Amino acid sequence: MKKYVALILIFLLLLSGCAPQAQERHLYAMDTVMTLQLYDGSAEDLDACEQLIGQMEKKFSVTLPQSEISQLNQAGKAALSAESAALLAEGLQISERSGGAFCLSLYPASRLWGFTTEAMRVPAAEELEAVRPLIGDEKITLAGNSVALQAGMALDLGGIAKGYTADRLAALLAEREVKHYFLSLGGNIQVGGGKPDGTPWKIGIADPDGGDPAGIISLEAGAVVTSGGYQRNFTQEGKIYHHILDPQTLAPAQSGLKSVTVVCQSGTEADGLSTALFVRGAKGAEELRRKLGTFEYILITEDDRVIVSAGLKEHFTLYNPRFTYEE
Numbered sequence: 001m002k003k004y005v006a007l008i009l010i011f012l013l014l015l016s017g018c019a020p021q022a023q024e025r026h027l028y029a030m031d032t033v034m035t036l037q038l039y040d041g042s043a044e045d046l047d048a049c050e051q052l053i054g055q056m057e058k059k060f061s062v063t064l065p066q067s068e069i070s071q072l073n074q075a076g077k078a079a080l081s082a083e084s085a086a087l088l089a090e091g092l093q094i095s096e097r098s099g100g101a102f103c104l105s106l107y108p109a110s111r112l113w114g115f116t117t118e119a120m121r122v123p124a125a126e127e128l129e130a131v132r133p134l135i136g137d138e139k140i141t142l143a144g145n146s147v148a149l150q151a152g153m154a155l156d157l158g159g160i161a162k163g164y165t166a167d168r169l170a171a172l173l174a175e176r177e178v179k180h181y182f183l184s185l186g187g188n189i190q191v192g193g194g195k196p197d198g199t200p201w202k203i204g205i206a207d208p209d210g211g212d213p214a215g216i217i218s219l220e221a222g223a224v225v226t227s228g229g230y231q232r233n234f235t236q237e238g239k240i241y242h243h244i245l246d247p248q249t250l251a252p253a254q255s256g257l258k259s260v261t262v263v264c265q266s267g268t269e270a271d272g273l274s275t276a277l278f279v280r281g282a283k284g285a286e287e288l289r290r291k292l293g294t295f296e297y298i299l300i301t302e303d304d305r306v307i308v309s310a311g312l313k314e315h316f317t318l319y320n321p322r323f324t325y326e327e
């Protein structure tokens, strides 16, 4: 019997042109389409990944009433699981390091804009002013696993939850000895081990206006996370409003960028920082890169220039000639 199985496997391998085929799965979770490709993994490994994504969504989703975060938002305080407390702590650190551009407590404002409900609209200035006292991550008290919010405050981990999930998937795959993988969780890419043929993964940087990829990054392992106003927005009276809010104005950030891609080892950090850099703009992005030294970036400006940070230049190739590459 074993012999037959081996023969069938060899036959299938020949049919596929001898290229190792990925175990692949598409799923919809965390409000986005995900694709998981494991080049030396099994269907069981994919099942384990899918299960983990489900668990993370149940914990962190701000729209599922039973999630830990929703429960915290309703009660104003909570004894979190060790994992949620650790993610909250990491989010608070990114918030502080980014000079407040990344802000976990914006939810009362983004709720007014309707970005999580699909009933999107432009709130009146008075409505936004009314929630301003509820916003500011320094008002969150985290001690061990216990968290307390001030009355009326509400948190949203939407800016880091996918990145954290990608980190958890990378750890799970390492445990299961799966080395070569390409995970796409919406705008969050997490890769490991290079391609099975020993060359780095090639990751396309989306054209925010929907054309061919602006450029390609080569990367062995790590996180590549893109934030952009094109990912979720609505139009009212001819004006486009997107989902990344500037904590100072409580309105969609206007920093001259169409998208920000952050490349670093940690998915969580890449996710938080891509959101933060989108708020800070090109100058603020470079300042933060020099200060932290943990990440590199690719910015696409409103006038279609591509700015690549110094440490990433040799791994980046412009693909779409519509863009101007600032070398």
Ligand code: AMP
Residues within 6 Å of the ligand: 101, 102, 103, 104, 106, 110, 115, 156, 157, 158, 159, 160, 187, 226, 227, 228, 231, 243, 244, 245, 246, 247, 271, 272, 274, 275, 276, 279
């Ligand atoms: P991302 O797609 O990672 O850039 O995250 C965008 C999501 O993060 C939004 O859908 C909101 O849930 C949340 N968000 C929006 N603006 C901010 C901000 N300035 N800081 C932190 N989270 C934000």
Ligand code: MG
Residues within 6 Å of the ligand: 158, 159, 160, 227, 270, 271, 272, 273, 274, 275
């Ligand atoms: Mg993010």
